[in-house]
Amino acid sequence: MKKIAVLGYGTVGSGVVDLFEINAASIAKKAGEPIEVKYIVDIRDFSQDKNAEKFVKDFGVIENDPEVSVVVETIGGTNPAYDFTKRALLAGKSVVTSNKELVAKHGAEFLQIAKEKNVNYLFEASVGGGIPVLRPIAQCLAANEIDEIYGILNGTTNYILTRMIKAGLTFEKALSEAQEMGYAERDPSADIEGHDACRKICILASLAFGRHIYPDYVKAEGITKVTLDDVRLAGKADMVIRLLGRTKLAPDGKVFAYVGPHLVPKSSPIASVEDVFNGIMVHGNMVGDTMFYGPGAGKYPTASAVSADVIDAVVHADKRRDIGWDDAGEEAVADMSAFTSKYYVRIEGESARSAATQSFKDIEFIDDSHATAFITAEMSEAEFERKLAALSERSEVLSRMRVLY
Numbered sequence: 001m002k003k004i005a006v007l008g009y010g011t012v013g014s015g016v017v018d019l020f021e022i023n024a025a026s027i028a029k030k031a032g033e034p035i036e037v038k039y040i041v042d043i044r045d046f047s048q049d050k051n052a053e054k055f056v057k058d059f060g061v062i063e064n065d066p067e068v069s070v071v072v073e074t075i076g077g078t079n080p081a082y083d084f085t086k087r088a089l090l091a092g093k094s095v096v097t098s099n100k101e102l103v104a105k106h107g108a109e110f111l112q113i114a115k116e117k118n119v120n121y122l123f124e125a126s127v128g129g130g131i132p133v134l135r136p137i138a139q140c141l142a143a144n145e146i147d148e149i150y151g152i153l154n155g156t157t158n159y160i161l162t163r164m165i166k167a168g169l170t171f172e173k174a175l176s177e178a179q180e181m182g183y184a185e186r187d188p189s190a191d192i193e194g195h196d197a198c199r200k201i202c203i204l205a206s207l208a209f210g211r212h213i214y215p216d217y218v219k220a221e222g223i224t225k226v227t228l229d230d231v232r233l234a235g236k237a238d239m240v241i242r243l244l245g246r247t248k249l250a251p252d253g254k255v256f257a258y259v260g261p262h263l264v265p266k267s268s269p270i271a272s273v274e275d276v277f278n279g280i281m282v283h284g285n286m287v288g289d290t291m292f293y294g295p296g297a298g299k300y301p302t303a304s305a306v307s308a309d310v311i312d313a314v315v316h317a318d319k320r321r322d323i324g325w326d327d328a329g330e331e332a333v334a335d336m337s338a339f340t341s342k343y344y345v346r347i348e349g350e351s352a353r354s355a356a357t358q359s360f361k362d363i364e365f366i367d368d369s370h371a372t373a374f375i376t377a378e379m380s381e382a383e384f385e386r387k388l389a390a391l392s393e394r395s396e397v398l399s400r401m402r403v404l405y
């Protein structure tokens, strides 16, 4: 019998506790022995909960209990999750987490401690919720050089965009629906401003390229500026708006990474990823394009990924899983001014069309009687910013987004 502790009894943590009860028999078979949740740590009062006798408030109890071999951290945020994770690893326990903020900010440090202590630090649930994606990149695609990953990494914003596109809902109404369904982070700005997707693309970039890519060096833009006008114009160009995280190997060997709303052609598999689902495209030099699709958030999908990591940590108690990367600094991240893309631009003002043509030359206007919008040719971000600055002297720039092609 293996004993584990679950830190944080919120949506994901309570899902993990439930899952180990519901699937106890099949998990015991796969792990080679039963796995039991011995402790749950949460500062809130759960004296009426069915698992009331498992609750402790002092993390030291777990740290000092040699029976606990795996600690599940589903508290979220950095405090006290950072401290508990470090103490658990230093105490020689494997740690499994869904906490993307912690992995994105401190992954390299924890991976190093785990290596020194010969335990595992596993975080499959930190990207894509219930979708298996980190382990496939690290193991099934191990024979490839990964050169690009992009995808829909945030369920809340994808839900919001889907509802804006399909039901014509305002951004605010769609956000409150997403919150009611329990998809949004405690602070919704992490979702809608792109920070959550940024943490996830940093984890994917770190894993794919072997160097820690820190969120502080990666630009993230969310969906708060996307309007129903943009949704309509994208539709007229046979595209949909999606918030994408993207990372790509730069020609100089550094790593491009960013998050931002994009116009995505309806013919792209990413365009058909709707609601709270995530879809992640991974390109390997041998395999070509692969796509990972599934529920990117929610109690049981995320608990499914966390619990599989627990089973893995139990099965590989004496052997480290090779899922990780080395530490690196800002020098690992490529300057986005060299990144090339096509762009969508919406403008307003007298002679807006001729101003756009003069500034950008080679553009395609989107046919619409209410607005002036166009799509540029492919160019570097530096060139785009220069041309947009020239245009903004004659027209008001209302909206701009990258276009996937």
Ligand code: HSE
Binding pocket: 126, 129, 153, 154, 155, 156, 157, 183, 184, 185, 191, 196, 296, 297, 298
């Ligand atoms: N708020 C996150 C999302 C939860 O909507 O994707 C899963 O990481």
